[in-house]
Amino acid sequence: MHDYPPPGALPVATVSDAMERFGVADGIGPLWPGATFSGPAFTVWTRPGDNKGLHAAFETIRRGEILVVNGGGDTTRALIGELVVQKAKALEIGGIVLDGAARDLAELPELGIPVFARAVTPAGPWKTGPYRTGVTVAVGGVPVSPGDWVLGDHDGVAVVPRADIGEVIDTAHRLIAGEAERRAANQRLVPRD
Ligand SMILES: O=C([O-])CC(=O)C(=O)O
Ligand SMILES: [Mg+2]
Numbered sequence: 001m002h003d004y005p006p007p008g009a010l011p012v013a014t015v016s017d018a019m020e021r022f023g024v025a026d027g028i029g030p031l032w033p034g035a036t037f038s039g040p041a042f043t044v045w046t047r048p049g050d051n052k053g054l055h056a057a058f059e060t061i062r063r064g065e066i067l068v069v070n071g072g073g074d075t076t077r078a079l080i081g082e083l084v085v086q087k088a089k090a091l092e093i094g095g096i097v098l099d100g101a102a103r104d105l106a107e108l109p110e111l112g113i114p115v116f117a118r119a120v121t122p123a124g125p126w127k128t129g130p131y132r133t134g135v136t137v138a139v140g141g142v143p144v145s146p147g148d149w150v151l152g153d154h155d156g157v158a159v160v161p162r163a164d165i166g167e168v169i170d171t172a173h174r175l176i177a178g179e180a181e182r183r184a185a186n187q188r189l190v191p192r193d
Contacts, residue, residue: 018171025140035114037095049077053131070137071100075119078103
C-alpha cells in the first residue's frame with residue numbers, strides 16, 4: 001500500500017493549499033469534535049438515501065481504508081448510523097465520508113470512527129440499491145478514485161489524486177515552514193498609538 005500520512009499529521013487546509021487551494025469537498029464536515037482521518041479511498045456511489053452499497057463495501061474494504069460515498073448530496077435520509085459505524089469499527093477502517101447524511105449522532109464519538117457528512121437527520125435509509133463500488137465518484141464536487149488520499153480534520157475534507165501524493169506532501173511541508181516564518185513575523189508586531 002502507498003504511504004499515506006497518519007491522521008492529523010498535516011492540516012487539511014495546508015494540503016489543499018498545496019494543490020493550489022483546490023481539492024476540498026464542499027459542505028462536508030466532522031460529526032464529532034476532534035475527528036481526524038487519513039488514508040486511501042474506497043469508493044461507493046449509491047442511489048440517494050439508500051445504503052445497500054455501503055453494506056456491499058463492507059464485504060471487501062480493508063483495514064485503514066476510508067469509505068467515501070457519493071450519496072448525491074441527499075440530506076433527507078441518513079445513509080449510516082451507530083450500527084453501521086460499529087461494523088466500520090470492527091473492520092478497523094479509517095473513516096467514513098458521506099456526500100449525504102448520518103444519524104445516531106450521540107453514539108458516534110465513543111465509537112471513535114471519524115464520520116464526515118453533509119447533514120444529520122433521524123430519517124433512516126432505504127436498502128434496495130442500485131449502487132456501484134470501486135468507481136470514481138464525486139464528494140462535495142471533488143472527484144475521488146479508489147486509492148486517492150483522503151484526509152479530514154476540524155476544517156473539512158480534502159482529496160489528493162493518487163499520482164500527486166508525494167508532491168503534495170512535499171509542497172505542504174514547504175508551506176508549513178513558510179507559515180512558521182509568518183507566525184514569527186506576526187509575533188514581532190507591536191501596536192502603534
Ligand atoms: O438503520 C440503518 O441502516 C442506519 C442506522 O441507523 C444505523 O446504522 O444504526
Ligand atoms: Mg441506528
